[in-house]
Amino acid sequence: MLTIHNLVKRRGTQEILSGISFEAKPGRVTGFLGPNGAGKSSTLRILLGLDRATSGSALINGKPFAELHHPLATVGAALDGSGAHRMRTGRAHLRWIARAAGLSRSRVEEVLEIVGLTNAAGQRVGKYSLGMGRRLGLAAALLGDPKILILDEPVNGLDPEGIRFIRTFLRERAASGNTVLLSSHLMGELAETVDDVVIIKHGKIVADGTLEEVIGNHSSLEEAFFALTSDKAGDVV
Amino acid sequence: MRAFNAELSKLFSLPGIWFAFLIGAFAPAAIAALDSTAQKEEIIAGVSTRLLEVGYIGLALGVQGVIILGVLAVSSEYLTESSESGGGQQITTSLTVVPSRLRFLLAKAGAVSVISILLCIVAIMTTVSATHLVLGEYTPAFEWPKLLGAVCYWTFTALLAFGITVLTKNGMIPLAVLIINTSVVSFSFLLSKVTKLALYLPDRVGFEMFMFLSNRFLTPFTGGVVMFAWVVVLFIAAAIVFHRRDVAA
Numbered sequence: 001m002l003t004i005h006n007l008v009k010r011r012g013t014q015e016i017l018s019g020i021s022f023e024a025k026p027g028r029v030t031g032f033l034g035p036n037g038a039g040k041s042s043t044l045r046i047l048l049g050l051d052r053a054t055s056g057s058a059l060i061n062g063k064p065f066a067e068l069h070h071p072l073a074t075v076g077a078a079l080d081g082s083g084a085h086r087m088r089t090g091r092a093h094l095r096w097i098a099r100a101a102g103l104s105r106s107r108v109e110e111v112l113e114i115v116g117l118t119n120a121a122g123q124r125v126g127k128y129s130l131g132m133g134r135r136l137g138l139a140a141a142l143l144g145d146p147k148i149l150i151l152d153e154p155v156n157g158l159d160p161e162g163i164r165f166i167r168t169f170l171r172e173r174a175a176s177g178n179t180v181l182l183s184s185h186l187m188g189e190l191a192e193t194v195d196d197v198v199i200i201k202h203g204k205i206v207a208d209g210t211l212e213e214v215i216g217n218h219s220s221l222e223e224a225f226f227a228l229t230s231d232k233a234g235d236v237v
Numbered sequence: 238m239r240a241f242n243a244e245l246s247k248l249f250s251l252p253g254i255w256f257a258f259l260i261g262a263f264a265p266a267a268i269a270a271l272d273s274t275a276q277k278e279e280i281i282a283g284v285s286t287r288l289l290e291v292g293y294i295g296l297a298l299g300v301q302g303v304i305i306l307g308v309l310a311v312s313s314e315y316l317t318e319s320s321e322s323g324g325g326q327q328i329t330t331s332l333t334v335v336p337s338r339l340r341f342l343l344a345k346a347g348a349v350s351v352i353s354i355l356l357c358i359v360a361i362m363t364t365v366s367a368t369h370l371v372l373g374e375y376t377p378a379f380e381w382p383k384l385l386g387a388v389c390y391w392t393f394t395a396l397l398a399f400g401i402t403v404l405t406k407n408g409m410i411p412l413a414v415l416i417i418n419t420s421v422v423s424f425s426f427l428l429s430k431v432t433k434l435a436l437y438l439p440d441r442v443g444f445e446m447f448m449f450l451s452n453r454f455l456t457p458f459t460g461g462v463v464m465f466a467w468v469v470v471l472f473i474a475a476a477i478v479f480h481r482r483d484v485a486a
Contacts, residue, residue: 048329066336066337080323080329081322082322082323084327085313085327086319088251092246093250096247096250097334099239102239140330
């Protein structure tokens with residue numbers, strides 16, 4: 001369970017998040033949608049303890065990230081790119097993470113297999129395509145077999161096969177009771193994947209509910225999204 | 238301990254670190270060999286004024302290896318992937334694996350220290366061998382306390398490079414400044430012409446631990462304590478800044 005409550009983030013005079021609140025529940029895929037620069041990544045970074053909130057809270061199973069005893073076994077996260085140094089091989093990247101979390105080397109091979117990177121594991125990350133980098137990031141997130149996944153733009157840069165893989169994979173994770181929170185600015189790719197939708201615009205939540213509730217009278221999630229986020233649109237649903 | 242092991246694993250899997258090892262292991266020996274060759278005639282004739290410095294000069298001027306090590310350990314975390322690859326940074330992964338920033342910094346500093354100590358021991362072996370090779374029976378005896386001083390000097394220098402890079406996040410500035418300072422022109426030497434306080438700057442005061450200085454002003458032990466104090470102050474400053482800083486900032 002992820003709980004964001006009244007989260008405010010200011011950087012200098014700029015207000016990036018103006019008191020947002022929402023939840024991501026177990027057994028469901030929650031899509032966190034918004035245009036670029038709406039505050040999606042900032043929210044995820046605060047949730048992961050990477051950035052500091054000005055006020056409010058972002059909790060994982062009721063605790064801030066920094067207080068988790070086994071962070072990697074609780075939450076798996078994949079943010080921008082691969083999150084790996086470009087001169088290191090994919091396998092070496094996963095091995096140091098495994099070492100830090102006290103996981104075995106065989107688990108590294110397992111996650112490489114899951115994301116389909118076994119053959120490229122000996123290559124330097126700098127030689128990876130964007131899609132391969134994303135798969136490596138996902139492999140790192142899966143190392144500790146966590147109950148919660150937090151993914152920033154997981155389908156960005158993936159080929160159709162990769163997108164299909166992510167969709168199926170995330171559906172399976174949620175079906176077995178896990179919590180999945182993913183951010184995206186791509187509506188079409190997401191409509192078939194998410195159960196719940198949270199839409200953010202200029203640091204404010206403009207819609208929050210199940211997929212059906214958010215689509216409402218609109219013909220699709222995409223229509224609903226544009227109706228809610230275009231500057232002419234009214235406020236909260 | 239796990240975080241420390243992970244930091245060692247990170248360092249050994251970076252190709253740039255092997256370049257640092259190469260420089261660290263052989264630059265001091267090369268400098269010592271050149272210096273010994275240049276002075277050989279004077280030493281044999283018994284008129285060299287710098288006999289006692291022979292060999293140590295290599296260890297003093299050849300610290301670039303650990304400077305590269307200290308800088309790379311931090312700058313590699315902040316190296317941004319190309320925008321085509323998603324523009325990520327390893328630091329985001331590191332801090333989701335080890336959430337405590339202080340523990341992360343201590344583990345990294347620990348890994349840098351251990352590697353610096355080992356690298357300096359290797360450098361001492363190559364340097365002493367090179368000096369023997371050039372000077373043969375005229376080689377002055379190397380004293381253990383001085384060699385220990387050199388190990389401390391290397392480790393503290395690596396930690397200073399580490400701390401400065403935590404503050405700058407970028408490796409280029411600390412690398413350029415520290416390497417120029419140790420090899421081309423010493424800023425503390427220049428400043429000491431203006432004020433004697435400059436003798437307390439970390440690189441100069443560190444020399445007190447193992448160099449035979451004509452203008453010695455501290456015991457080797459006190460010199461070591463003063464340099465260590467610099468390391469501690471810089472580490473505390475780096476830890477405070479690092480603790481408060483947003484990764485995205």
